[in-house]
Amino acid sequence: MFVLVNLKTYPCDPVAVAEAVRDVNESTDARVAVAPQAAHLERVAETGAETWAQHVDPIDYGSNTGHTLAETVAEAGAVGTLINHSEQRLKLADVDGAVEAAERADLETVVCANNPAQIGAAAALGPDAVAVEPPELIGTGTPVSQADPDIVEDAVEAAQAVDADVSVLCGAGISTGDDVVAAGDLGSEGVLLASGVAKADDPTAALEDLVAPL
Template sequence: MFVLVNLKAYDADPVEVASAAADVDAESDTDVAIAPQTADLAAVADTGAETWAQHTSPVESGSHTGQPLAEGLARNGAVGTLINHSERRLSLADIDGAIAAAERAGLETVVCANNPHQIAAVAALGPDAVAIEPPELIGTGTPVSQADPAIVRDAVEAAESVDPDIDVYCGAGISTAADVEAAADLGADGVLLASGVAKADDPATALQELIQ
């Protein structure tokens, strides 16, 4: 099971969360990764935690102010990147360009989508994984596996119909071990979460409880 903790722009200590993630990862069979703000990539990578970027722009080296270059992300310790998160939507053409940029820099890719139809569309672009994240459930504490389990099953089927080897992750509202287990039961290979860990008083305990 893959667990990717997106720190978004929360007022969390990225090094503290990353250190906890590295410890939990080492002590369990769960692959735990952290996606911090771009400015914190190097510090998070230095903890030994698997480090992901929150976004990669579909650009090559050149005059692109304010757009994170894939090679720069990799140079600062990122091993993968989210693409098309619901809070950073891209056109299909730009998703394709961002995947190409990430591949150029050797970054793994997880492309987010709202529904099974979009999952099939982005799966066809060849990312390493896709993630189903209904935007209306993000940050609510109500997991998609509970609110609409059919959408997770349908997303898994949609992705597999395009590429049987692609991983499918489940996001939106994931915050407990039961949520993770429910996602796995519905066919997901991993989960994306944010506030359940990033806003926790004790991120280490939150992570440990999450993967029990």
């Protein structure tokens, strides 16, 4: 099971969370990674935690002021990137371009989508994984696996119908180990979460709770 912690722009200590991710990753069979803000990538990667970017743009080297270049993300120590998170939506052509840019930089990719239909479209672009995240549940503490489990099962079916090699992650409202287990029972190979760890007083304890049932 893949547990990817997105720190968004929460006012947490990214290095402290990364150290917790590193330590818990070493004590479990689950794969645990963290996605900090772009400015924190290098510091986070230096902790030894598996580090992901929150976004890359569909660009190459050149005149692209204010954009995030995949190669720069990789040079900072990231091994993968989120694409098309509900808080950083892209047009389909730009999602395709961002996936190509990430692959050019040898970054693993997770493309986010709102529903099973979008998951199918995202899977057709050839990412390593897709993540289904109904935006209305993000940050609520109510997991999609509980609020509407059909969305997860249908997302898995939609991705497999397009490309069986594309993994499906479950996002939105994940905060406990039971949520992770429920996501797995519905066919998900991982979870994408944020506030449950980034806002926790004790990130290590929060992560240990997430992976304990696995």
